Amino acid sequence: GESVGLHLPTLSVQEGDNSIINCAYSNSASDYFIWYKQESGKGPQFIIDIRSNMDKRQGQRVTVLLNKTVKHLSLQIAATQPGDSAVYFCAEKWNAGNMLTFGGGTRLMVKP
Amino acid sequence: EPEVTQTPSHQVTQMGQEVILRCVPISNHLYFYWYRQILGQKVEFLVSFYNNEISEKSEIFDDQFSVERPDGSNFTLKIRSTKLEDSAMYFCASSAGQTIDEQFFGPGTRLTVL
Numbered sequence: 493g494e495s496v497g498l499h500l501p502t503l504s505v506q507e508g509d510n511s512i513i514n515c516a517y518s519n520s521a522s523d524y525f526i527w528y529k530q531e532s533g534k535g536p537q538f539i540i541d542i543r544s545n546m547d548k549r550q551g552q553r554v555t556v557l558l559n560k561t562v563k564h565l566s567l568q569i570a571a572t573q574p575g576d577s578a579v580y581f582c583a584e585k586w587n588a589g590n591m592l593t594f595g596g597g598t599r600l601m602v603k604p
Numbered sequence: 605e606p607e608v609t610q611t612p613s614h615q616v617t618q619m620g621q622e623v624i625l626r627c628v629p630i631s632n633h634l635y636f637y638w639y640r641q642i643l644g645q646k647v648e649f650l651v652s653f654y655n656n657e658i659s660e661k662s663e664i665f666d667d668q669f670s671v672e673r674p675d676g677s678n679f680t681l682k683i684r685s686t687k688l689e690d691s692a693m694y695f696c697a698s699s700a701g702q703t704i705d706e707q708f709f710g711p712g713t714r715l716t717v718l
Contacts, residue, residue, distance in 0.1 A: 526706075528709075533711070534711055534712070535608075535695045535697075535709035535710050535711050535712050536647060536695070536709045537709070538706050538707075538708070541706070581646065581647060583647075589652070589659075589660045590635060590637075590652050590659070590660065590699070591637075591649040591652055591660050591662065592639075592647075592649060592707065593649065594646045594647040594648070594649075595646060596645075596646045597646055
């Protein structure tokens with residue numbers, strides 16, 4: 493079946509650097525995408541979302557880019573901080589329902 | 605800030621026993637969800653619930669699972685006869701609406717089946 497997946501399981505960056513976390517999706521019917529952050533022992537926390545009619549959306553220190561041509565989603569974190577260390581999941585949803593399909597997760601480690 | 609709460613934080617049970625996981629969604633939300641995350645794996649959708657009935661469920665949500673909103677605040681997931689492979693983190697989530705409304709997740713219940 494179609495699924496959401498991630499390219500890199502672990503990303504290690506220096507504090508202050510920018511981070512880019514990638515996600516590939518294969519369901520062309522998906523029209524809504526979300527990035528979640530999950531810290532140890534906690535539930536997923538919403539970071540930012542984007543609809544399929546957009547290719548870029550910015551939040552506070554975070555930017556999500558959507559490339560529908562290659563079915564690719566990325567999360568950019570500017571000036572990465574130690575508090576950004578967590579596992580990041582992309583998730584997708586399509587109009588047929590309200591369930592989220594999650595990718596496998598990327599662990600972001602920020603070195604001081 | 606309103607949040608989804610879940611109890612207990614950790615549940616240990618014997619294989620074959622019934623468990624009930626409890627959730628209190630955000631008070632003005634109308635849509636409720638259960639997800640699970642087996643250790644080291646991705647989060648998987650189980651079921652969504654709206655207007656006192658299941659609106660969507662995955663193939664994981666078989667006959668041993670059931671959900672209920674017994675009163676105006678609680679949302680429960682029951683597993684009738686637990687199996688070893690049911691060991692996982694179970695997350696409850698809620699949203700004000702559907703489709704593009706943000707789903708807020710609770711902290712999860714860790715279920716360990718022995």
